[in-house]
Amino acid sequence: MLTELIALERTDDAGLVAQLTHQLRDLISGGRLRSGTVLPSSRQLAAGLAVSRNTVTHAFEQLAAEGYLHVAPRRRPVVTDDIEERFARAEPMPKREASRKPLLSPWALQLKDVDWPLSYQADFRPLRPGLADAREFPHEIWARCLRRSALRRRFNDQTLINRQGLREALRDYLEVNRGVRAEADQILILPTAQAALTLVAATTIVPGDTVWTEDPGYPGAAAAFRAAGADVRGIRLDRWGMTRAREARVPKLIFTTPSHQHPTGRVMPVARRTELLAVAEPGRTWIVEDDYDGEFHYDSRPMPALQGLDREGRALYVGTFAKAMTSDIRIGYLVVPPQLSKTMEIAQRHLGLIASVHVQEALADFISGGHFLAHIRRMRRIYRSRRDHLAGSLQRQLGEVLAAEVPPGGMQLIARFSRGANDRSIAERLVAAGVELRALSSLALERPRDSGLLLGFAAWRESEISAAVRIMANALAGKRAARA
Template identity: 65%
Template sequence: MPVSDSMISALIELKRADDAGLVAQLTGQLRNLIATGHLGKGHALPSSRRLADDLGVSRNTVTYAFEQLAAEGYLAASHGRRPVVTADGGAPGDGVGADVSGARPAKPHLSPWASKLKQTDWPMSYQAPLKPLRPGHGDAREFPNEIWARCLRRSAVHAARRELGPVNRTRLCEVLAHYLATSRGVRATEGQILILPSAQAALTLIAAALITPGDDVWVEDPGYPGAAAAFRASGARVTGMRLDEQGMQRMPGLTAPKLIFMTPSHQHPTGRLMSLARRTEFLRASRPGKTWIVEDDYDGEFHYDSRPVPALQGLDAHGRVFYVGTFSKAMTSDIRLGYLVVPPALVNTFEIAQRHIGLIASSHVQEALAEFIADGHFLAHLRRMRRLYHARRDHLVGELERLLGEIFSVEVPSGGIQLVARLKRGRGDQAAVRRLAEAGVVTRAVSSLSLGKPRDHGLLLGFAAWRESEISAALRTMASCF
């Protein structure tokens, strides 16, 4: 029922301490009453003097609100007359404007994509505080911020002089094509490289462009939950493939899927390196144009015990492999830059899809990074971090054996930024994670990274981001908890 004249002031509630000024509050609330149909077309509002008295505000406050609503087309206000509502609002409770009826908002009907996203606990499960021994990070404290700041500054200063090319075709593509060829054995022209805000953006783009609901996707089990979540949300049937010492295995009897996601350089979370035989087996099993492989090389820059093993993408002669990378681990996670090397046949489709979804990274930051890499700062930083992280890995392994050797067995990864400490007895890794978090040590339960019934129980521990003294202190706390 429309609101009577005398009820208007009762429906308006102004908060003096509110950040929004009184005029803004009054304008907004009157606008809502009109938009929701509580004040219908033709309804005469109280005079500014009367409303100001009722609300205990100055007359100017009310006059300004009326003027604003008149300018927006909600009211006709003329001097000496009560303003009249001119806009046709909806019926009360029909959902136009804010609801002042007090009714509970209706449950939104989400798309299948958003509904499926809500069924996973990723990324919530990855949002623990940044404290020792949280996995998944390099040490941001070691990043050469002064040099990076100079690159950023030069990029901004030169912005006006840069030629405006197609969106996202910056010098970074060219520099990255050279870096990936020489350091990771990736075979790609710069035209195949899309710069994105993250590796996760690359996975979402691949899922959006390739997955039809019902398609089969294979992932590693245990594996990276962000990938499973992205493919599931697009409607894929995601199946986890067990690991052995050579990495992901092909389960016998399954027909080839639409897509296989893998982390062959350092399997996430175990850090295992996929053998050459296994890489070849997967490549043979993926028919060109039918089965795609997505290689996520999230921390492939960090190898400690031997020369880095080249990317699987470099072995592919038929354009079946997407290669995904990120600067989140090699630089800092807040740099928000990743990339996707797209098979030649799909470059055009992916460029269009990227533009539609709007997953474009800032060209200022891209230019700064191109300079950072071209001038040798990136490789210098990697060299320094390799030495540092290598020592931290060895320190963590030594301390784990010394202080917690009875409880955990450690599989020492040949590279990467984290390792798995397996529980020798028992299966309570999730309870252990909770207990340790209360004591101030952040870890991740390996069983939570499985799609089905977990076989492995243990803790994923980060070593790259933490100083040796921090690692020792965290392990002493762990020892006192077990």
């Protein structure tokens, strides 16, 4: 009898219908129930298995849809006539070697050699670079903005990508505080600043195009441009930041962080910015300005954006709220020249680089209500104190080993070794000891020429900074106790 071939588990998470369907399918495909075999009626099989008739009916219907059974009104199910021939024609897949490598793109094959993002950056530990302090963020005000956004959400085709309210609020803020010149429809709202770089790469780069990036510089930029097939060239820095390369070939794109060079913190003066603009021939070379933490300048007023100096539509401006507010707010933005705005917006849709409408509306309220600027002003005071505390602690406890370079702004600083050292092995030792940082040489695009450590100060309170520096001192000095 068929019921003797079926065993149902009453506590199985898969459910009785799924179990019965699976077991009947196996009996047919395995040859136990041959073509033309007439099965019991749903009532009979349900009684024999002590299940509901609906359970059996659903299983029969599923198998009929898959072609295993023929089901007709007021007739018992019959196994499909040609079932054996069908399974005979289905040749088994040849066995594959378990060790065979998957077929990947050339870009994907290179990912294992890229030191970005860092594999150990799973937990937030002092002195991780580039982090804002979420503990100082006005969460209650932000929650009210989110709640108001949730209560008045409206759905139409336009709101699915760029909330006009956020674009207008950003336009006003960037014009007054960063010197950016743009209309609201030139601003694209994206999930992250990295998404903005991906969008730029996808729309401006043809495989083989030359791209200049700072060296050392932000690894995420090189990653985005290489993924698009660009030939990425690292351009060395001098005391003013990115220099002009000594080669005749004009690049398709120049990536730079002029307001606070990543990772050195150097500020590019107006004269150097003008030189870079002169290199970029309108319509043929684009300049991407990443102003990732341009709000945080401590020793003087922030220098206006390079984009504001551009009068010929060559500069694209990238920003993010992850640094200015908290990393949990996954919103970035891209200011594009007028001639690119429509193309970029269509490309954004095609690539699926869509930011939350709910969060966009809340951000518009947060900015227009004055809360964003108030938060920035408060954090400038806090971060400046933490920068000075980290630099002073390094001088007191590790002055013989490391020399801290105090940046005029930003969220991190560089400490260089007084004598030649393998900064990567030292960074690994310090990470193992509990201090999260980065080796300066790991940020080089060409042959590393710098040795040092990149240390974050923004996210960490002064007591946490002191504790981290003591750990560093003990790890680097061996048995010598850290000085108080």
